[in-house]
Amino acid sequence: MAKILCIDDEPILRLITSDYLGDMGHEVLEASSGAEGLTLFRRYRPDIVLSDLRMPDGDGFLVVTHLAEEAPETPVVIISGTGTLDDAVKTMRLGAWDYLSKPLKDMPLLGQTVERMLNKARERRNASQYLLNLESRVNELEHELQSWSSSHKDTVLRLEAALKTSIGSLNLALREKDPYTAGHNERVARISVDIGIALGLGEQEQEVLMLAGLLHDIGKIGVPESILNKRIALSPDELEEIRSHVTCGYRILCNIPFDGPVAELVLQHHERYDGSGYPKGLAGEGILLEARILAVADVYEALCSDRPYRAGLNPVDAASYVFKNAGTHFCPKCVDAFRQIIF
Template sequence: MTAPRPPLRPPPADAPSDPDRGSRDELDELRRRTHELDRSRLALLSFPEERQANREALIRANREWRTVFDKLDDALFVHDREYRVLLANRTYLEWAGLPEEQVLGEVYWHVFPRDAGPHWLCKQLVDGESTDVHDDMVLPDGKILRLSHFALPGSGAQDALFMHILEDITDHSLAQQALEQSEARFRGIAESVRDAIVMIDEEDRVLEWNPAAERLFGYSAGEALGADLRRLIVPERLRQADERPRGFESFLSTGQGPIVGSVQEVMALCKDGSELSVELSVAPVEGNSGRHCVGVARDITERRAIQRRLAEGEKRLRHIVTSLGDGVVVLDANGTALFANPAALALLGRPEEEVIGRQTGLPLAIGNGAGIEILRPGGGAVWVEAQVVESRWEEHSAYVMSLHDMSQHVQLERHRRYANQRLQEALESTIGAIALALEKRDPYTAGHQQRVSTLSVAIATTLGLEPERIEGIRLGAMIHDIGKIYIPSEILNRPGRLDPREFELIKSHPEVGYDIIKGIVFPWPVADMILQHHERLDGSGYPHGLEGEAISLEARILTVADVVEAITSHRPYRPALGIEVAIGEIDAHRGQWFQNDIVDACIALFVEQGFCF
């Protein structure tokens, strides 16, 4: 169809009356109109091609949209006002377990997730009461879904469409539950442990302050939380004015620092102005608001007092060693002399400055009682009997060598025995003092360790153990309850029953005692006796549930003696029960808790030999 031709434009009113000029203008206008008509015709001719291109683009966009729709991990479906499914992606069909033809047109609660009717929030959406709603749903198989419902834009009120997005949040929910349970467990542990637990943020503000911290430092949680830790418990003389503790900036950026991962002994300030020694360990914690610092502090005031007493005992022992008639040389693993008493220097024929820090030439692997020849620098030689034991010297492994001059064997033997006797007496005096210090705090069990020691020696003798081993049992039994020095006296002497928390504190005494004694070098397994004297053959004991041969023989003997003495003695919570009850107890559990031959030896002592405490 040809477009109507537009009328020619009349010439301007002031145009000159030039017939040639008018013809030229009309011709130009005609040419312009012809060009416009040609353009219109071409546009009309090309319209079908543009329409086809638009159709193909639309089909391609729809296909791409459907591909993305089906690749989503979340389940999506669209329904109408009658809740009939009009469109569903691949994930929704997989979760429903149905092909598309069985899903489309069905009300969605007959497909997935199955229910008696529409979700209540979805109904509110369809009824126009809300526009965008979310809810979580737990399926019968335990899967947790997060439901998002919203109306699709562009649809009218009557033909409105609604989309549901179903997101599987099972793993997230379980992780959240696990996190909450972990936090609850941590808080339970923090509130029950005997060590102070304190957490601070990057500004040194207190974030956590457990009950043990309240007891240790005297500040309640309400007073401590949010306070500056340095001004709370760091003695003023140790604070750095207007500065962070050294290395703290590095800790904030890297989680590393001078004290991270180590145990430090520091002084701490209490609310009442007093100071105490604490053992502090520090660890970094990543928090939502930055890197935090957690410190665990333990009161070691009593331990330091014990260490001072032990150091004094070591000083006395060194004095005794210095005065010995026999030579004593302490060597490291390379044979370098670390210590030599005057007698050893006399035997070596050299002054101290030529011995200490130098190789002595004395052989280490010579056994006990071996004779060696010492060549003196100025000529001549002396034969000595050498004994070597592995020990520790100033916190390092070392060998202690005693040198006995064989030329004056009789006289020096007498001096050696006298010196050993003094060493033994010093050791026993130290052990006795420690035992007495404990029993002063617990008058109801006064003499308990001594009586257990006497019975343990009698049992070991009946079993035929060698005298040296029996001596170790005697001394170990005398201090087997040293760990109770850590237990408050009001708990030790309480006449009523202990609550579970207090009983757990009592049960810690073998480990505490072991920690106190393990650094002292004994020729017997004294520390193991202390640690294991509440273990049982069947593994039902504490602290480590050891079984059978894993428990040392000394500890097995000590266990039986400890039980018998405890039953026959008066306790704050009950009177003495008598030897018959004690014998019945160990006999009833022979082979289960107690070793048979040890039980037999103990019963024979009381029944056949008339043993009594």
């Protein structure tokens, strides 16, 4: 059973919604305006909020804006009979999780939407807790390593080995969660190092590239399996979940004392040379060279691999894609080095 806050200035609509959701076993709180709804939310902390868009004394935009800041983990569904397409897009950008149109003639649709949003919120909480546990363990190992480093060399070596084992365990956990990426990280690492050698990088830079290649998708641990293994096109929300893996990976790795910018390379490996990538829209030389190398290796290897939604390309066609996108998606000099090692 969930606690649901229904915000609507029409009493009859609140009554119909409350009766239906109550029959499903949920507890329903009612508010007649955005301002009243926010007050009830802060007092009772419901699991999900259903809000009308046009209301006196605080509209749905107010509700979405405040809750996106105060409780981003709480689903907010806008239900409106007067909103336009632009309004719907605006509410989603502000932080709404879904948008339904009135009149709600199909009440089961409302029930299904509520259950879907509750499940989505639960998946996000579980993923966040899992990441917190992983980050806590990595931080513990780092703290132990730093505490003993000055006077216990043998202990430091053992702790470094334990840290590498933990990183290997993270990679194994990702392989178990997303079998379609099994071997992908290793192949990306090898291709990246080969490109780095062609570009004249030294042994330390090659080691950094190897580690970043092995760990570049580690943030996918925080992405629900239902999205990772989906066999049809992703929705905009699901695409954002996938894209979050770079920042998630950075959070996992940023406090580990690597001998190089491994965490930064993981964060930047989906940036594009023309600035159209993510998460920061970096461009050109503003992207670390090793991250530009990773981008080439990652896309080429992904194109060659079978995925849930498509079969892999042959290596010639995959390489042709990389060549054609030099200067837009990829750094030209990295593509030139890739050309030297691939054929």
